Amino acid sequence: MKKFMSVMMAGMMMATMAGCSNGTEQKSGSADSAGKLQIGVVQIMEHTSLDTIRESFLAEMESLGYGEDKVEFDIQNAQGEQTNLSSICKKFVGDNVDMIVAIATPTAQAAAASTSDIPIVFSAVTDPVEAKLVADPEHPDKNLTGTSDAIPVDEVMQLCQKLTPDVKKIGFMYTTSEINSQVTAEKAIQEAEKMGYETQLMTISEVSELQQAAQSLAQNVDAIYVPIDNTIAQAMKVLAQVGLDYKIPIYTGADSMVQDGGFATVGIEYDKLGQQTAKMAKSILEGTPVSEVPVETLDEFGTFINKSTAEAIGVEIPAEIADNATLMGE
């Protein structure tokens, strides 16, 4: 038994060495070192959008004067297992951090369940009211506030009218395990129907279903809209190809998706979201009570259009739109 324990300890030591040599952002977790602030940053899993938020948050904090000289950042990742979220948040609370930054909805919920005193700033939560994180986004009632990645679905529909006026029926797609995506898609469907479009919904439960689901949808509609869906975003190239094959425009929720071959979006730039989150964090660290920091969404949304996709599906971009948009895909 003793030997087994020592083998295990040795194993953990070796892994520690490996881990420490890897992480450039890791700091050894000790108690308050010489009056530095401590901020715990946690996300549910690795993902381009979540990672972008985290990176731009840290960069912005640095430029706002809260870099690594003033703050100890404890960066954790639940690696897709929600059981780890609890453990991580409890660790933050036990370490008495000054603030928790929680990226994604279940992350924020787990943080909320772990503490009602430490301020929690969330990001990438599309509907914080529905997630029961705040009752009133203007006046947060608990210790939570943050940025929502809600996007202006009405503006996307309007872009669709202007760019592709022949579209009569729009297909909508989202992944059933992503609440953000679902919420946005449902809003978009409502908006589209208000504007007189016919709609059809197709959901997938995992990325392997994307190609066939998209193909089946593409046969029946004139355009497809996919909101900020992490699963589909990762496999954007597959969806983009379906759009090209069927010659229909794919409207997306984020600029990265247009970059990867989608057609166009009035959407979210994740690094701007991270920056805005940092600004909110700063004001809380400097003393503003959480109840006076309302939940924010991005105030500006850029229009992004992919030129080569447009060419490939035969859409001409009118000059007045092109002037006010970022063109991608040279």
Add this chain to the structure above:
Amino acid sequence: MMSMFSFLSSIELGLIYSLMVLGLFLSYRILNIPDLTVDGSFTLGAAVAVSCTLAGHPVLGILAAGAAGAMAGLVTAFLQTKMKIQPILAGIITMTALYSINLMVMDNKANLPITQDESIYYAFGQLVGKNLQGMLLSGLAAALLVIIVVLFLSTPLGLSVRATGDNEDMVRSSSINANFTKSVGLAAANACVSLSGALIAHYNCYAEVRMGIGMVVIGLASLIIGEIVVEIFVKRLTILAGAIAAVVGSVIYRLIIAQALELNFSASSLKLITALIVALAMSYPAIKESRKMAKIRKAGRA
């Protein structure tokens, strides 16, 4: 070292998940069936508990969660016994179906939260204070379930279930209906798992459709770690010792995770650490054997 808060929270979490590990004790140790339904029935428990709570019946929701888990277990049992599908595949089939069912139970939402006022933990907290609500309620639940499981396994039906896992040939040629006992066993196991999911939903105040992913691995690792530890203290693993091992193992597992977080491995290696721990725990019997053999060989040569 980890903070006291982290330490106590790990015990709390370990106690809640111990219900799931007890379920695996029933299916994997007693019945000898590797049951992968767990990933799905765990989430099912959470989904049912949250839905019932939102409809105004939090306590009833816990019971409903257990019942739902039992039904999931019956489905897997049916696939195995009547449709003669291999146990692992039967579990995977049910788990896959449960993804859609869980979504439906959650009103087609991937994430369904409840407020703290709706959570039974906070309601319990009115009685014992906020600091103790987690530990006491979880501890009570774990203790209660251990007692229920041990008592059940001492009834004539429980003995038949144990025999089915121990020597199915014997059972099949006796007057015991092996298909029936397997069904009972799997139903009971998954009911325990669902109860665990229900408690976690109240603890964290939300249910999420992906929350069960990876449960069966965590559960088996916890079970084996618990058995290794308990075997130091008892000569033979009786039913009571085995059930207690499930709880002990679950708590130790959570402590290991908390410690791994303290050592600040790069954030992406947490899963690698978990895999290493699971592998070590599961190969412990083989390691023990080979060390015994080495000792004998050494003595033989001397």
Add this chain to the structure above:
Amino acid sequence: MLEIKNLTKTFYPGTVNEKLAMDHLNLQVNPGDFVTIIGSNGAGKSTLFNLIAGSFFPDEGRIRLDGTDITFLPEYQRARMIGRIFQDPMKGTAPSMTVEENMALSYLRSKQRHFGFGISKKERSFFQEQLARLDLGLEDRLDSPIGLLSGGQRQAITLLMCTMVTPKLLLLDEHTAALDPATAEKVLEITKQVVGDNKITTMMITHNISSALKVGNRTIMMSGGRVILDISGEERSRMTVPQLMERFKKESRQELNNDRMLLSEN
């Protein structure tokens, strides 16, 4: 007690491996009979037991136990009335459960007690009593997991488990064959004692021809799925092993060249 009419079973019909394992067999076993069954390999002895116990069903024919037609009754339902002990000592008991728990398993089932926890004092002393009669020292080992006991001890316990509540029919499928000669003898003695005390109608397959003639009151010889010899009473008590082998040759027109049977004639 047991009435078999016209029992027929073919394995793998229509294929290259087709075998007529049971050929319109007729047999009547009276209450209290202790029938020993011998025959070379492939004669159909185990097939007969499997059909009686319900491991599989016949193609033709009828089996009646104490008046009830059990031909197509599922195995576990028949098991309430029919006890069966196999050659493999591992098969009859649950290794990780204790002696006491194993006995409780069969006892509680036959007594139809479905509720209650654990084993009562009365039950425990009953088990001890039963085990003491075996004279194997097992009454002190109620709490040992059965997996730790020897093959002979396990078979003895299996015998007890099958007969604690007297079954209508007891099937012994070469139950001493896997044991060493001394233990086999002991288990056979116990078998005779238990069967005699409770007057259990018993059928025993054995490869030991002299046991076959000495134990019980009737001997059947099988070949090719049929009964070719059925002796009891005077004829049987005067029969010797060589005479039996001659009769066999005459009836089946084959050499009885089964080594196991020849080597064990003592």
